[in-house]
Amino acid sequence: xxxxxxxxxxxxxxxxxxxxxxxxxxxxxxxxxxxxxxxxxxxxxxxxxxxxxxxxxxxxxxxxxxxxxxxxxxxxxxxxxxxxxxxxxxxxxxxxxxxxxxxxxxxxxxxxxxxxxxxxxxxxxxxxxxxxxxxxxxxxxxxxxxxxxxxxxxxxxxxxxxxxxxxxxxxxxxxxxxxxxxxxxxxxxxxxxxxxxxxxxxxxxxxxxxxxxxxxxxxxxxxxxxxxx
Amino acid sequence: xxxxxxxxxxxxxxxxxxxxxxxxxxxxxxxxxxxxxxxxxxxxxxxxxxxxxxxxxxxxxxxxxxxxxxxxxxxxxxxxxxxxxxxxxxxxxxxxxxxxxxxxxxxxxxxxxxxxxxxxxxxxxxxxxxxxxxxxxxxxxxxxxxxxxxxxxxxxxxxxxxxxxxxxxxxxxxxxxxxxxxxxxxxxxxxxxxxxxxxxxxxxxxxxxxxxxxxxxxxxxxxxxxxxxxxxxxxxxxxxxxxxxxxxxxxxxxxxxxxxxxxxxxxxxxxxxxxxxxxxxxxxxxxxxxxxxxxxxxxxxxxxxxxxxxxxxxxxxxxxxxxxxxxxxxxxxxxxxxxxxxxxxxxxxxxxxxxxxxxxxxxxxxxxxxxxxxxxxxxxxxxxxxxxxxxxxxxxxxxxx
Numbered sequence: 001x002x003x004x005x006x007x008x009x010x011x012x013x014x015x016x017x018x019x020x021x022x023x024x025x026x027x028x029x030x031x032x033x034x035x036x037x038x039x040x041x042x043x044x045x046x047x048x049x050x051x052x053x054x055x056x057x058x059x060x061x062x063x064x065x066x067x068x069x070x071x072x073x074x075x076x077x078x079x080x081x082x083x084x085x086x087x088x089x090x091x092x093x094x095x096x097x098x099x100x101x102x103x104x105x106x107x108x109x110x111x112x113x114x115x116x117x118x119x120x121x122x123x124x125x126x127x128x129x130x131x132x133x134x135x136x137x138x139x140x141x142x143x144x145x146x147x148x149x150x151x152x153x154x155x156x157x158x159x160x161x162x163x164x165x166x167x168x169x170x171x172x173x174x175x176x177x178x179x180x181x182x183x184x185x186x187x188x189x190x191x192x193x194x195x196x197x198x199x200x201x202x203x204x205x206x207x208x209x210x211x212x213x214x215x216x217x218x219x220x221x222x223x224x225x226x227x228x229x
Numbered sequence: 230x231x232x233x234x235x236x237x238x239x240x241x242x243x244x245x246x247x248x249x250x251x252x253x254x255x256x257x258x259x260x261x262x263x264x265x266x267x268x269x270x271x272x273x274x275x276x277x278x279x280x281x282x283x284x285x286x287x288x289x290x291x292x293x294x295x296x297x298x299x300x301x302x303x304x305x306x307x308x309x310x311x312x313x314x315x316x317x318x319x320x321x322x323x324x325x326x327x328x329x330x331x332x333x334x335x336x337x338x339x340x341x342x343x344x345x346x347x348x349x350x351x352x353x354x355x356x357x358x359x360x361x362x363x364x365x366x367x368x369x370x371x372x373x374x375x376x377x378x379x380x381x382x383x384x385x386x387x388x389x390x391x392x393x394x395x396x397x398x399x400x401x402x403x404x405x406x407x408x409x410x411x412x413x414x415x416x417x418x419x420x421x422x423x424x425x426x427x428x429x430x431x432x433x434x435x436x437x438x439x440x441x442x443x444x445x446x447x448x449x450x451x452x453x454x455x456x457x458x459x460x461x462x463x464x465x466x467x468x469x470x471x472x473x474x475x476x477x478x479x480x481x482x483x484x485x486x487x488x489x490x491x492x493x494x495x496x497x498x499x500x501x502x503x504x505x506x507x508x509x510x511x512x513x514x515x516x517x518x519x520x521x522x523x524x525x526x527x528x529x530x531x532x533x534x535x536x537x538x539x540x541x542x543x544x545x546x547x548x549x550x551x552x553x554x555x556x557x558x559x560x561x562x563x564x565x566x567x568x569x570x571x572x573x574x575x576x577x578x579x580x581x582x583x584x585x586x587x588x589x590x591x592x593x594x595x596x597x598x599x600x601x602x603x604x605x606x607x608x609x610x611x612x613x614x615x616x617x618x619x620x621x622x623x624x625x626x627x628x629x630x
Contacts, residue, residue: 085538113538
């Protein structure tokens, strides 16, 4: 049985003129537990929208998303919040760390809405990503690479079944990107978490044995935006 | 742990606006509590501050003027009474004892009041308590130029037993109108927390015969303080002096007379309360604007929290909690301000009237004013909390630039 099963996923937005603009049209997508997949997506192929739908941040217009037997959609927002807090980890391109909180607090907050804060695990995760001596540092006191590592630790804090990484190396130089990617994959592997890593960078994607193109997956990205009144 | 941490950090991140808002709450709360407590304590104290007397007899005038003049040593005397009037009321079977007083002089602004020693030996200003001279002092002798000072007057003037002074003519201090007579202080009274504390007491004959006073009225007094055998007996005297006579005024009961004063200035009281309530509303508004204005800056943080799994209700609670925390901080400061305002006012009131107000005396306003402000703060916090509640998470996660 697949860990993640997506069927008939559709999402559209309104343009400034009020016309409906289809962004996502994914007939079917599935992912096995513990699988790591590289998803190629250039700008405008709906990659962030796809990940936001998978994470339950956005509610799709149609279709179903089932994660480990739990329905993210259709489902209420409260259920989506709960699944996101318990079963999903999200690594953002811009890290999205809370600037007023220390590294440790950022990771603890990642746990707070799910299984509850576990200080020992948060410290262990930060140690694992090489930030044992930066627990009480604020994000602005860290380098870009270190901030990314905090984001990785936070994404893994709740023992997620699935980690979504949106251009996780987009803000890093080549060396840091290589290290960060290796770390993400390693930690996900250790935790037994499946990983969907969206990137436009062929070098990043080449590290994944299993790769898919979002353009192939998303029918809305293959044709000019259909416009309906 | 999460909600308090979120609230604490947000307050710290917006420390300046938090402090400014808390100070505006403190001003509102402090003013509200001070105004409320002052009006209640002042009314209560003035109505109960009768110095142990049931009534005042004086020249035809308003009862209020008579009481303010004879009991509180404020206002001018409305006129004089002949010795026969004093003897007449003293012989009335309903009267327990009377003390005549005469005034018209001062020493550096402190009123000099001529009286008889039974004010100290016979009269109780509170049940079981008489005006007593401290330490080695003694009461004045009727036939001598001697004085006994109220504790507050003695302290302010720096007078002790043996100090000498020359009175000034009139109730207000005028350096050019000093009398020739020299008085010696024979005693200082123990504090009574009554207007008697700010008076310089001398023998009645001393004031009546002061050089420069009209010899034709040398035996007159300004008023007679009356202690009845039973307070209800005042009704008969009230009838006799006020309704059947037209030469004298019998101010009875003293508490009711003072109550009229507060009823007359009730509008001022209501204006003050209204002002305080408006200040409280403005303060609640400042909570609203302070948090609301910071919403744009914290939009991303809130979106991140939502992306981490925080529910809308959690975010709503965090914002309302923040508003409540700011008000709670303001309330703490408000108590500080309250005690400063009340202590300062108590000092002024004591100097001007001799009446003592206790800043530490519990008042229900200590409970309902902070609670009301907390409620208003929570209501004000709900507006930005609703904005946060309705926020588009996906849009919030997008960097601004």
